[in-house]
Amino acid sequence: xxxxxxxxxxxxxxxxxxxxYYCIYLxxxxxxxxxxxxxxxxxxxxxxTDVYVRSAIGEILAFxxxxxxxxxxxxxxxxxxDCWLLMGLSFTGLxxxxxxxxxxxxxxxxxxxxxMFKQVDKKTFKTVMYxxxxxxxxxxFYLLPMLEQMRGGLYAVxxxxxxxxxxxSTLNIEQIFKINTTFGYxxxxxxxxxxxxxxxxxxxxxxxxxxxxxxxxxxxxxxTFVVCYLAIWMTTSYFPWDLFGILGxxxxxxxxxxxxxxxxxxVVSYILNYFxxxxxxxxxxxIVMFFSLSIGIYQLAxxxxxxxxxxxxxxxxxxxxxxxxxxxxxxxxxxxxxxxYQEYGQYxxxxxxxxxxxxxxxxxxxxxxxxxxxxxxxxxxLPLIYYKGYIVEIQSNSENVITQTYPNEEGLVTFRIPNNxxxxxxxxxxxxxxxxxxxxxxxxLSFIMIIVYxxxxxxxxIK
Numbered sequence: 001x002x003x004x005x006x007x008x009x010x011x012x013x014x015x016x017x018x019x020x021y022y023c024i025y026l027x028x029x030x031x032x033x034x035x036x037x038x039x040x041x042x043x044x045x046x047x048x049t050d051v052y053v054r055s056a057i058g059e060i061l062a063f064x065x066x067x068x069x070x071x072x073x074x075x076x077x078x079x080x081x082d083c084w085l086l087m088g089l090s091f092t093g094l095x096x097x098x099x100x101x102x103x104x105x106x107x108x109x110x111x112x113x114x115x116m117f118k119q120v121d122k123k124t125f126k127t128v129m130y131x132x133x134x135x136x137x138x139x140x141f142y143l144l145p146m147l148e149q150m151r152g153g154l155y156a157v158x159x160x161x162x163x164x165x166x167x168x169s170t171l172n173i174e175q176i177f178k179i180n181t182t183f184g185y186x187x188x189x190x191x192x193x194x195x196x197x198x199x200x201x202x203x204x205x206x207x208x209x210x211x212x213x214x215x216x217x218x219x220x221x222x223x224t225f226v227v228c229y230l231a232i233w234m235t236t237s238y239f240p241w242d243l244f245g246i247l248g249x250x251x252x253x254x255x256x257x258x259x260x261x262x263x264x265x266x267v268v269s270y271i272l273n274y275f276x277x278x279x280x281x282x283x284x285x286x287i288v289m290f291f292s293l294s295i296g297i298y299q300l301a302x303x304x305x306x307x308x309x310x311x312x313x314x315x316x317x318x319x320x321x322x323x324x325x326x327x328x329x330x331x332x333x334x335x336x337x338x339x340x341y342q343e344y345g346q347y348x349x350x351x352x353x354x355x356x357x358x359x360x361x362x363x364x365x366x367x368x369x370x371x372x373x374x375x376x377x378x379x380x381x382l383p384l385i386y387y388k389g390y391i392v393e394i395q396s397n398s399e400n401v402i403t404q405t406y407p408n409e410e411g412l413v414t415f416r417i418p419n420n421x422x423x424x425x426x427x428x429x430x431x432x433x434x435x436x437x438x439x440x441x442x443x444x445l446s447f448i449m450i451i452v453y454x455x456x457x458x459x460x461x462i463k
Contacts, residue, residue, distance in 0.1 A: 009051065009060070016063045017042055020265065023067035027074055027266070028273045036272060036289055040265045041067075043296025044201035045179065046257045052303045053183055053196055059258060062095035066092050067262045069105050070224070073112050076127050077119045078220050084127045085450075088134030095139050098307070100250055110260050113183035115223050137446035145438040152409060158332040163245035169252035170237040171198060177205060180268060181299045184228045186252060188237060197299070198254045201289055201346045203292045205263040211267050214274050221270045224263045333385065334411025341385075349381040352417075367428040374417045374424055384413040389432045394418070395425040 017038045022036040024030075041047065047063060050056045056137075074089035086463050094102040113120060113128075128238065136143070169187045176199045184194040211217075228269045235241050235254045241247075250256070272288070275281050333341075348357055348369070355372040367382060384390065386407035392415045401418055405428075408414045413428070 008290060012060050012064065013042065013051075014438050016047075019064050020067045020262070023071040023262075024266070024269045026071060026369060028269060030273060030276070033272045033276075036285065036292075037265050037269050039292045039296075040201070040268060040288055041261065043292050043299075044204060044261055045181075045197045045199050045299060046201070046254075048181060048296065048299050048303075049197050050302070053181065058098035059101060062094055062101035062258055062278060065093040065097065066101065066258055067265075069109065069153065070096065070262055072131075073109060074220060077112060077116050078123055078218075080119075080123065082123070082127060084130035084134065085453075087127065087131035088120050088138070090098070091131065092135045092138045095135065096142055098258075100255055103249060104256055104259055110222055112220075113229060116219055134446070134450075138443055138450070140439040140446075141436075141443035145433065145436045148433060148435045149387055153386070153411070154335040155332045156335055156414050163241050163248055163252055166241045166253045167237065167250060169254060170239070170241070171195075173236070173252060175199065176232065176236070177202060179295055179299065181302045183302075186254065198235070198257060200228075200257060200261050200264045201292070202295055203288060204261075204268060207268045207271060207288065209265045210271050216274065221267060224270075225267050228260050228263035228267060231256040235260075294391055333405065337411045339410055339412075344383055346383050348383065350379060352378040352380075365430045369426055370412075371424050371426070373422050374420070376417060376419045378417045379414055380426075381417075382410050382413045382415075384428070386411050386413045387430075389430050389436065390428060393405050393427045393429075394421070395427070396421040397423055 020041040021034045021038050025034040026056050028034070037183055041063075050059045050063075053192050068090035072083050072090055074085065075081040075083040091102065091105070094105055120365060168189065172188045172192070172195075175188070176198070178192065178195070178197050178199060179202050180197065182194065182196055184190065184196045187199060188195075196271070200208075208225070208228060234256045239253070241253070268288070272281070272285060275284060344364065346360065348360075350357075352371065352374050354374065357369045357371060360367075360369040367384070386405065390405040390413050392403045392405060394403060396416065403415055403418055405413050405415045415428075417424075
């Protein structure tokens with residue numbers, strides 16, 4: 001497990017570096033500045049904290065795709081390229097990696113479209129529509145079943161995140177400039193020595209304002225600068241979060257750093273490119289590289305020195321199981337559930353007083369048991385968390401029946417016996433829903449079509 005996770009992090013790091021390099025190189029066509037952008041991005045405090053302190057896998061993956069979102073916006077609105085494929089794949093990757101980062105990036109995309117409306121034409125509209133269709137088709141296998149399940153009940157994620165969670169997670173000014181890595185808590189209510197380091201990094205914080213002194217500015221880079229500082233402002237208690245309860249889906253205010261960071265890197269890359277022809281460029285370039293690497297190594301040092309504690313058994317510190325950190329707050333456990341799932345065991349609840357449960361067996365997606373006798377409407381509540389897609393096959397001497405399941409008050413799978421029966425064999429399995437199956441077929445076919453499109457396009461270029 002440890003080795004596989006390290007391999008995963010290594011692959012993500014390589015893809016993140018390539019993504020940022022690709023983004024900056026296609027904008028400025030300058031290898032030196034592209035190399036610097038990778039260092040600024042990878043050694044930023046927010047990236048280091050997310051990867052090595054929080055182990056936030058969703059955001060670790062999101063770091064790969066957000067630079068490509070900015071690149072696709074630039075290509076569409078500034079270079080007027082037909083970049084629907086890049087845009088569609090970037091947003092698809094974000095949606096499948098971290099849906100909060102996806103929604104935040106959609107907000108950034110809307111800001112650019114509105115502010116640069118004069119650059120929006122038929123080709124732009126066509127690019128956006130193609131990208132939306134592509135992203136929908138490729139992510140249908142995830143998106144449609146998720147929406148189906150969310151409609152079927154309330155989950156923890158629906159209940160305990162709101163504007164209050166945004167306010168409590170805001171940062172102090174000191175935290176915005178903090179450089180040492182801390183295995184601590186997130187939010188302004190903690191002492192600086194206990195608070196995790198959540199900012200874009202000292203070098204980016206110092207360099208980004210220099211954009212104001214560039215005599216030549218463009219609308220795209222000015223908007224990128226504005227997005228960067230708007231996002232940083234949103235991480236602080238100075239932002240009027242009381243007026244933006246609708247953004248409660250973000251869970252924590254510092255989530256917006258996922259767009260602030262690449263925006264800052266793009267702005268600093270513009271500054272380096274702006275001063276490239278001047279004599280002081282090499283000096284500025286190497287100063288940026290030196291301090292970025294030095295501070296980054298300084299921030300990584302505590303991670304290697306951190307004592308590793310492995311526990312054979314998870315200790316739960318609260319009776320409200322769906323609020324514990326061990327399950328990442330149990331976002332998709334039933335909202336009203338107060339069950340300690342670790343200790344619940346294989347207990348089956350029933351009102352059948354006629355016979356005991358025998359021949360109990362459970363595997364990954366299946367459960368079975370037998371009972372000698374049951375009456376109509378006898379219920380059985382199983383040690384399974386309810387999601388749409390479970391079916392129950394009831395076999396007896398008289399007939400075989402497939403019956404549907406429903407959640408009880410605690411969100412566990414429950415079913416009823418349809419009529420009086422004897423010598424009953426019951427099999428419960430997760431078969432999925434029609435939407436799950438159809439959306440998977442849709443995404444697979446779309447993926448195949450994209451592969452075919454790549455092959456055909458490559459063939460045309462060769463000719």
